Amino acid sequence: MLRIFHDTKYDFIRWWKVAVGLTVAFLVIGLGSFAIKPINYSIEFTGGTLKQLQFTTPPDVSQIRQALDAAGFRESEIQQYGSNKEFTLRVHDAASTAAQASGAERVSVAVDSALIKKFGANDIKVVRTEAVGPRVGSELRGNALLAILISFVVTLIYLAIRFEWRFGLAAVIATGHDIFTTLAFLKVMHLEVSLTVVAALLTVLGYSLNDTIIIFDRVRENLRKGRKEPLYDVLNRSINETLPRSILTHATATAATLALLLFAGEVIRPFAWVMLFGIVTGTFSSIYIAGPVLLWIERKYPRATAWKSSSTATATSQTRPSPTTATR
């Protein structure tokens, strides 16, 4: 059989200081830039108007700008979207958004007529409009934050039931790490935070937690075997034992994500980017954050009894064949 990373004996936990250093550096760069420029929320969250335009011939961007200026939307953003015949417009300055409070369609209608006046109805097509009133926007923002918090609490409760609290806390800290690094990634990549990106963020959260659970499940099992082994070694052994699974699962997940990134188009691209980064950071945190944190919690709050559990440990023979790395 074809085997990769079989029966490895890497000392993963030893690198925790490096891991923490890397994380901190990344967070400082990513989150530090929040001080310079706030997060790039999408129209859904800020309120405002987004339009996707299709031109029959590549237009002069300055002409689009002129048309919008004439209509009084000086602070609008114009962006090329895919080909040079497609553009997106975003109007979300304070005054325009406030004007949408009495009817979300107002700015949209005004922009349409200004553009058609400039380019003619035959040469320009509005293929997508999103107009969101300010109240809806702020509500959505609240809901998204609430969704992230609640899913956090819910998984914490589940972990507390299935594992004991030390594991649960370590897993949640690792997941928190993923959220912050992903936020930093969003910032570094200048990705727009939309509802879809929040969905991706929550998927990353689930995926990373999944990964941590697989390793912790192995730790739990190895502890039940009741060997006299320090937790440090148990952690390392568990990570090594689950390594082939991790590699393979990440490979298939990455394959699917790459397919999305390359083929699924502009709308899905931010989602795919977040997912791709999430796979990396999720794997990283499961190994280098969750393990060391568990170790640290254990040192700080050691349990009264030894690492022996009275559960039905499988007492199978522990003889292991010598490592084979080739196919058979």
Next chain:
Amino acid sequence: MSLKYRIAIIVALIIASAGALFPRRVAKSGGQPGAIVRDSGYRFPLRKGLDLQGGMHLALEVDDSKAANITNKSEAIDRALKVVRSRVDQFGVSEPVVQKAGNDRIIVELPGIDEQQRAMDIVQKSAFLQFLITDKSNALERALPRLDAAAKSVAIAAPTGKTAQPQADTTKNALQGLFGTDTSKKTAKPDTATAGGAAKKTADSGKAADTTVPPTTNGPFTKLLQRGEMPGEYFVAQEDIPTLQHYLSDSSVMSAIPPGKSVLWSADSSVFNGHVFRSIYVVDSRPIITGEYLTDARPESSPTEGTVVTFQLNNEGGRRFRNETAKHIKDFMAIVLDGRVMGRPPVIQSAIGTRGQITMGNRDLQAAQDLALVLRAGALPVPLKVAEVRNIGPSLGSDSVHKSIHAGLLAIALVVLIMLVYYRFSGFLAVCGMVLYMLFTLAALAGFDAVLTLPGLAGFVLSIGIAVDANVLIFERIREELDRGKSARLAIDEGFRHALPAIIDSNVSTALTAAVLYQFGTGPVRGFAVTLLAGIAASMITAIFVVRTFYMIWLSRSTEQQTLSI
């Protein structure tokens, strides 16, 4: 469980899934806009979201600026919902969605709609129909001194107002023009309105307007008005309209208007001798009847009157209408829709029964169709405004579908390749399981009548990559057991048993996240959460049950020791 039963269950699941995905018969409300044609057609049971098929999503709220104090918003929204639903049902799109969201919002989804403005008008129009008798007591004239005084104070009250006000006005106008609201439509001839056969066309008012001597005084209010031909009718020159609108929006001017009377604008402007005018009408505030008794309304086009909407009242409405009109013979009756007088008020010749018509001036048949539609559906109990609108062109939607399918095919190819190369025969079993996984997931989505959205499709593609995780966990366990020298049969048993807790834990935690997303997400994200949930269930069934059965089939071929390709 014996192998036979397992196979039977799997076959049953496959048949059920295929059945769930079989094209369904669905009701459509039919092709011609405005016409109530019920039709049905077949379609693939997975409904595409608006982002995939194109269409319009609207969120409506109570317009607080127009509705002073609504004590129970939720209840008001419930009543409005019924009206909006009945309008949308008649609008002629297949499978529209009209539902309440939260306590104070109505969500309307119109698949395949491209005419944004028209759709919004139909949904939002209040459609409050009233029949009012124009004032014949010259109440306005008698009140003019007071109105002038009030108007003067408005004009003087703030000398800065003189500078600031016109500025505000012009910006307001600019905005209005900008937002495309109601820039006065110029009609070639005055609109005439007839109510039933009993009304008679009034004489050409053009001359009347020209010959009318302007009212005596030259007060700021009075000088804007030219007396019309019928009682309670006044003409306002185009350029004076904003000023008068400004006066009429002032509370001190409003309080100077005689009690029991209302001043209403006409819906359209008219041109006489090259001058554009718009009329205002002074009417009795109490309507002789409202649109609540209306049972039917139809668009018609008559050669003499242009486009009209004919309507019919129910028996009670007809009786009231007859009684009231009988009291007002020779009076003029204004037909008022949403506070605007439609056409010129006709004179009442004799008592009018259950039928009547509204003339639409020069507007096209579609406008009449839309008006008939909203009248049939009834008036909105509360004014609504748009809180959110998303419109996606159909071409963009189908483009997204194609791209997602490409991405999906690539993902499947890559995952199949990885599994086959790494796990050989077992990988093949996993791939067979994956095919069933996709079938089950889609069937589950169809079963829930879930809406397939673009994030949902992306989630599905992603889940193909993640779903094999359960297989990978099991296979790695089997390998470990084989390493310990166990037979294939025992290793498979042990492998499945040991992998189970990890599979359940990880799937449940993902399912919890998805459930939270479903609860708090809207539209597209909800679609994503549903796909994720269906995927988790299907992946657990295939990995734990179906692939296990495949192994059992493989093992049952012989009782001898077999070498497992994994």
